[in-house]
Amino acid sequence: MSLQLPRRAAGNRGVRRLVALPAVLIGILALAGCSSETTGEWKRLAMPDPVTEQGQSTLDLWRGAWIAALVTGVIVWGLIAWVVVKYRRRSDDEIPVQTRYNLPLEIFYTIAPVMMVIVFFAHTVRVQNIVLDEDAKPDQIVQVVGQQWSWTFNYPLPNGKFAYESGTASYIPTLVLPVGEITRFQLTSPDVIHDFGVPGFLIKMDVIPGRTNSFQVTPKRTGTFAGKCYELCGVYHSRMLFNVKIVSPADYDAYLQERVADGYVSDQPLLGGSDATTQAGLPTEGETE
Incomplete structure (x- = not known):
């Protein structure tokens, strides 16, 4: 005699597996790079160790860009997981609400990328000015x-x-x-x-x-x-x-x-x-x- 789980319980288990998979992959990558030789590379996110004063500004920009990208990724992954869980089909007869548009959401995903580009551009120009600045009388x-x-x-x-x-x-x-x-x-x-x-x-x-x-x-x-x-x-x-x-x-x-x-x-x-x-x-x- 076989034991069958209710459809909803089976769906919850599938969602948990979907959410846990990225965490497992990130953990494996982190453990694979924990040698003493690569500790500095992880801290610099694979960027070379700067040997000049000007290079430190480039490294800071690189780190900031990665942090912003990861924050954006976490928000997007979280929204995907939330939609998958909240609006999944719960039974054979129940169909999730089909929304044609969501005005606040559309405004958000139009304005947010534009603001991100502006911020990235401003910091890039600032670092570029630092790196390309020339002293009137170099040594x-x-x-x-x-x-x-x-x-x-x-x-x-x-x-x-x-x-x-x-x-x-x-x-x-x-x-x-x-x-x-x-x-x-x-x-x-x-x-x-x-x-x-x-x-x-x-x-x-x-x-x-x-x-x-x-x-x-x-x-x-x-x-x-x-x-x-x-x-x-x-x-x-x-x-x-x-x-x-x-x-x-x-x-x-x-x-x-x-x-x-x-x-x-x-x-x-x-x-x-x-x-x-x-x-x-x-x-x-x-x-x-």
């Missing part, structure tokens, strides 16, 4: 050239000349910056559009032929970080890598003196193309003129 300016297929970094010297570091197809250049000081990047390209970016900076910017773009950063801590070109610029795009080494101001000055002593100094900044050290006529890394 140093580095002229960055993205050329096929590497990077050249020009450091102005007090005597009007430029120390430089230039990569080749087999050598990944290193950009050296002083911690706690404002560095402005001036970005140029002699050939095609590239994109200069370092994940830890939480900003990247196009490097466009015939145009000079710029932004500045203030590193918060020392360390070595990876950078690359974020624009598909051609067949050897994957080779356009560089390293960023953030050091103390004293070590930064020593680095520039070392570049000069090794012969990596020019009267004019190297602008890539025929002026890049990847071409004949200028020394490559490990050689002097």
Whole structure:
């Protein structure tokens, strides 16, 4: 003899399973990411740890956007669950009320998205202004050239000349910056559009032929970080890598003196193309003129 549950009890059990499924999935994902290596990533919602003062504003915007999205999701999921429970069919003969429209609800779901877009836009513009703000007198300016297929970094010297570091197809250049000081990047390209970016900076910017773009950063801590070109610029795009080494101001000055002593100094900044050290006529890394 089989035991059959009343239709209403069976329906309640189905609703409970439907509501419990998202909670189970979220729990599984949370438990899968609880290692010590990923604790920081969970706190930053998969965003890199900012190494500059400007990057913190980008991280705050990212977190705020996720919080707003999750709050919106919880409200929508709650409304769906409430409608499923309250307006379900309770018996064979009872049909839920069929409403053609609900004016207050329609006004709400028209105005609410517009308000969300306005708020998101306002915070995005505010953070953009912070990230792209440039000090009238930065501590140093580095002229960055993205050329096929590497990077050249020009450091102005007090005597009007430029120390430089230039990569080749087999050598990944290193950009050296002083911690706690404002560095402005001036970005140029002699050939095609590239994109200069370092994940830890939480900003990247196009490097466009015939145009000079710029932004500045203030590193918060020392360390070595990876950078690359974020624009598909051609067949050897994957080779356009560089390293960023953030050091103390004293070590930064020593680095520039070392570049000069090794012969990596020019009267004019190297602008890539025929002026890049990847071409004949200028020394490559490990050689002097």
